[in-house]
Amino acid sequence: EAGVAQSPRYKIIEKRQSVAFWCNPISGHATLYWYQQILGQGPKLLIQFQNNGVVDDSQLPKDRFSAERLKGVDSTLKIQPAKLEDSAVYLCASSRLLGTQYFGPGTRLLVL
Amino acid sequence: DQQVKQNSPSLSVQEGRISILNCDYTNSMFDYFLWYKKYPAEGPTFLISISSIKDKNEDGRFTVFLNKSAKHLSLHIVPSQPGDSAVYFCAASAGNNRKLIWGLGTSLAVNP
Numbered sequence: 001e002a003g004v005a006q007s008p009r010y011k012i013i014e015k016r017q018s019v020a021f022w023c024n025p026i027s028g029h030a031t032l033y034w035y036q037q038i039l040g041q042g043p044k045l046l047i048q049f050q051n052n053g054v055v056d057d058s059q060l061p062k063d064r065f066s067a068e069r070l071k072g073v074d075s076t077l078k079i080q081p082a083k084l085e086d087s088a089v090y091l092c093a094s095s096r097l098l099g100t101q102y103f104g105p106g107t108r109l110l111v112l
Numbered sequence: 113d114q115q116v117k118q119n120s121p122s123l124s125v126q127e128g129r130i131s132i133l134n135c136d137y138t139n140s141m142f143d144y145f146l147w148y149k150k151y152p153a154e155g156p157t158f159l160i161s162i163s164s165i166k167d168k169n170e171d172g173r174f175t176v177f178l179n180k181s182a183k184h185l186s187l188h189i190v191p192s193q194p195g196d197s198a199v200y201f202c203a204a205s206a207g208n209n210r211k212l213i214w215g216l217g218t219s220l221a222v223n224p
Binding site: 040093100103105108 | 116146148153154155156157158161201203208210211212214215216217
């Protein structure tokens with residue numbers, strides 16, 4: 001069974017630029033999560049989808065971050081415009097409904 | 113307010129000995145606990161979990177113990193192997209959406 005796929009693996013941008021990350025969950029997993037992990041901390045949930053509906057986006061900075069999962073399969077997370085403090089690893093995870101979450105390799109973002 | 117606490121940022125153990133990683137929580141509503149392992153440049157990997165109706169769960173070399181009265185859980189690795197060297201995260205969840213609350217992680221080094 002293929003794992004969670006994410007791209008790109010690394011991204012360097014300048015502040016005020018925009019960036020987009022892509023995630024393809026494990027086949028058959030209804031729930032998809034985007035996390036932000038800053039060095040030395042645990043992952044922080046940004047948004048949780050169940051199929052193509054949003055379950056929780058309470059910690060998503062909606063003035064600059066957006067995410068979609070239009071067909072209930074893959075998902076994109078966008079930051080526009082980026083700030084220095086957005087430098088982090090962005091992790092995508094998926095699960096069967098509310099089961100154990102399985103993570104992709106993450107995208108390392110550096111904002112200069 | 114850190115609801116899940118891993119008070120030891122790092123731990124060093126000799127190969128073949130037992131590794132004990134600790135986690136404390138403050139929210140009595142948590143009813144499901146998980147341990148994830150993370151290697152550098154990879155996403156977290158699910159290791160083992162325990163429901164609050166149990167006090168022990170074992171999977172090979174890994175055992176998780178839960179003490180609800182003390183709001184404390186621990187992960188035991190016996191025997192420890194150099195490949196176990198990684199950052200270990202404790203996470204807890206409650207409620208219908210199963211949102212994970214993460215600790216800050218403990219970096220385990222197993223020395224040959």
